[in-house]
Amino acid sequence: MQKKLLIVEDEKNLCLLYREELAKAGYKVTAVSDADTALEKIKKQTFDLIITDIRMPGKNGIELITQIMALRKDIPIIINTAYQSYKHDFMTWAADAYVVKSASLEELKAKIKELIG
Amino acid sequence: MEQRLIERYNLFLHEFSQETSKEMQLFSIIAQSFFQPFSLMDNLLVIMTALTAGPGLGFNRAMLFLTSGNRLKGEFWLGPASPAEAESIWRVLSTPGIGYAEIIEHNRSLLTSETDTLTRRAKKLSYALHREESLIPALTASARQMILVRDARNEPAVDKRFLEMIDTDEFLCLPLVSQKDVLGEFILDNSITKLPIGHRDIELASLCGLMASNYIYTAQLQKRIIEMRKVAAMGEMAMYVTHQLRNPLVTIGGFADQLLDPDTGERKKKRNVQIIRSEIRRLEKILLRLSQFLRIDVREKTSVDVQDMLNLVQESIRQRIAGRKISLDVEIEVGLRLILCDPTHVGEAIRNVLDNAVDAVHDEGHIYLRAYREGTEWAVVAVEDTGKGIPEAIQDKIFDSFVSTKERGMGLGLAYVKRVVDACGGRIEVKSAEGIGTTFKLYFQTEPREKGA
Numbered sequence: 001m002q003k004k005l006l007i008v009e010d011e012k013n014l015c016l017l018y019r020e021e022l023a024k025a026g027y028k029v030t031a032v033s034d035a036d037t038a039l040e041k042i043k044k045q046t047f048d049l050i051i052t053d054i055r056m057p058g059k060n061g062i063e064l065i066t067q068i069m070a071l072r073k074d075i076p077i078i079i080n081t082a083y084q085s086y087k088h089d090f091m092t093w094a095a096d097a098y099v100v101k102s103a104s105l106e107e108l109k110a111k112i113k114e115l116i117g
Numbered sequence: 118m119e120q121r122l123i124e125r126y127n128l129f130l131h132e133f134s135q136e137t138s139k140e141m142q143l144f145s146i147i148a149q150s151f152f153q154p155f156s157l158m159d160n161l162l163v164i165m166t167a168l169t170a171g172p173g174l175g176f177n178r179a180m181l182f183l184t185s186g187n188r189l190k191g192e193f194w195l196g197p198a199s200p201a202e203a204e205s206i207w208r209v210l211s212t213p214g215i216g217y218a219e220i221i222e223h224n225r226s227l228l229t230s231e232t233d234t235l236t237r238r239a240k241k242l243s244y245a246l247h248r249e250e251s252l253i254p255a256l257t258a259s260a261r262q263m264i265l266v267r268d269a270r271n272e273p274a275v276d277k278r279f280l281e282m283i284d285t286d287e288f289l290c291l292p293l294v295s296q297k298d299v300l301g302e303f304i305l306d307n308s309i310t311k312l313p314i315g316h317r318d319i320e321l322a323s324l325c326g327l328m329a330s331n332y333i334y335t336a337q338l339q340k341r342i343i344e345m346r347k348v349a350a351m352g353e354m355a356m357y358v359t360h361q362l363r364n365p366l367v368t369i370g371g372f373a374d375q376l377l378d379p380d381t382g383e384r385k386k387k388r389n390v391q392i393i394r395s396e397i398r399r400l401e402k403i404l405l406r407l408s409q410f411l412r413i414d415v416r417e418k419t420s421v422d423v424q425d426m427l428n429l430v431q432e433s434i435r436q437r438i439a440g441r442k443i444s445l446d447v448e449i450e451v452g453l454r455l456i457l458c459d460p461t462h463v464g465e466a467i468r469n470v471l472d473n474a475v476d477a478v479h480d481e482g483h484i485y486l487r488a489y490r491e492g493t494e495w496a497v498v499a500v501e502d503t504g505k506g507i508p509e510a511i512q513d514k515i516f517d518s519f520v521s522t523k524e525r526g527m528g529l530g531l532a533y534v535k536r537v538v539d540a541c542g543g544r545i546e547v548k549s550a551e552g553i554g555t556t557f558k559l560y561f562q563t564e565p566r567e568k569g570a
């Protein structure tokens with residue numbers, strides 16, 4: 001069965017890129033642009049994996065992770081950000097993987113495969 | 118009479134009691150001068166003046182060497198050239214109530230005058246600082262010891278060129294040092310009065326030398342801190358640019374890869390090219406903002422009508438808040454004119470502050486934009502909001518570059534505002550309480566009210 005991914009990314013174009021590329025890689029992708037919409041989706045549907053940015057308008061990715069953990073402890077989370085430095089933020093340890101955004105999506109795809117196949 | 122329970126005294130004493138010795142007064146002057154906004158040189162000259170203030174601390178002349186790289190270089194030589202000149206200087210300096218201000222004034226006049234041949238001569242001296250350096254005067258610095266030369270003409274360790282210049286038998290060499298480094302040295306002598314240098318003189322000189330060393334060391338530390346801050350700021354700048362560029366670059370790279378994929382259809386290819394083009398424009402915009410921030414022109418100052426300027430600014434803000442439960446109240450004193458270096462930048466700066474206010478109130482709240490006179494000289498442009506406020510912990514950092522509370526903040530807005538206001542000769546104040554709101558006050562010089570108005 002197709003694995004379901006939820007992507008939280010506020011950059012419109014990046015969102016589009018991830019949606020297309022990850023769909024091409026065989027996943028069923030839902031993409032949202034902010035944390036609140038993401039939480040609504042998580043409450044209503046089940047996902048196999050969540051990929052989130054950190055810096056977003058409104059709630060940031062770290063707050064989102066905290067709230068996801070309160071709702072559903074079992075969904076693996078990948079942090080996908082432009083910033084190296086959040087790696088040292090202890091709340092990001094709660095995520096299952098930390099990927100620094102890169103023009104090549106290979107690392108992100110590899111992490112997804114590693115986590116959910 | 119009621120006895121007072123506490124007494125308060127000015128830390129910086131101007132008057133001394135009868136019992137206070139002359140030395141104590143001079144040391145007080147030296148110590149106080151350190152807290153005045155004088156340069157290191159001025160402060161060192163105060164010490165040198167105190168050392169040579171006639172009957173003061175007992176010496177006639179003082180020469181200063183400072184370390185520069187690996188060399189000791191002559192910087193100043195303070196003292197009278199003749200007994201007659203000595204008397205006139207000492208008369209000035211023994212005037213009752215004389216303080217560092219007068220001493221510095223006196224020194225400055227001395228150093229700028231054409232006749233200061235002593236300093237001109239001393240500046241020709243330069244000695245290498247080696248551990249094995251054996252010639253006096255450099256020996257005192259490398260040995261980190263005071264050296265009293267009793268009979269210079271018969272002492273082979275005295276540099277002949279130096280002896281020729283100082284032209285006296287007896288002098289005291291005093292090293293200026295920090296824990297690790299040699300900072301310089303003083304050479305003190307009594308060439309005018311020919312009085313022998315006694316033990317008390319050496320004690321006073323050592324105290325002065327320690328104070329001078331402290332001054333030099335502190336000045337060096339301050340310089341180093343400023344340099345380190347510059348390096349740190351450059352590091353932050355590099356980090357900032359890296360982050361700002363990453364998202365557009367990832368997008369460009371990703372869509373470019375798709376272009377190369379033979380499965381990508383023509384329509385999608387066209388769309389990708391458009392996306393790539395728009396991301397490139399965004400990169401350009403980021404660079405533009407950055408260079409705008411780095412180069413704020415301080416053009417000629419012009420007088421600007423506040424009403425006109427703020428009307429333009431509030432228009433763009435009104436567009437932003439349209440359809441939201443945010444009110445913007447504007448109150449501008451009629452006829453208020455500001456003196457600005459660059460109206461475009463100031464308008465942009467105020468728009469930045471207003472933008473922040475809109476972000477702070479989020480969905481609902483009030484924003485007040487006011488412009489009014491304060492006192493005769495200043496006009497204030499105040500932006501008040503009922504937003505979330507600035508956390509106390511970062512209030513003193515908000516004007517630093519690359520500090521932002523916003524998730525996508527560039528951290529340049531308020532740094533830019535401050536630079537613009539500073540360039541206009543104004544200042545900026547902020548008051549903020551979390552959950553209550555924030556007020557920014559931008560102070561600008563105002564054009565004087567027309568007579569009769």
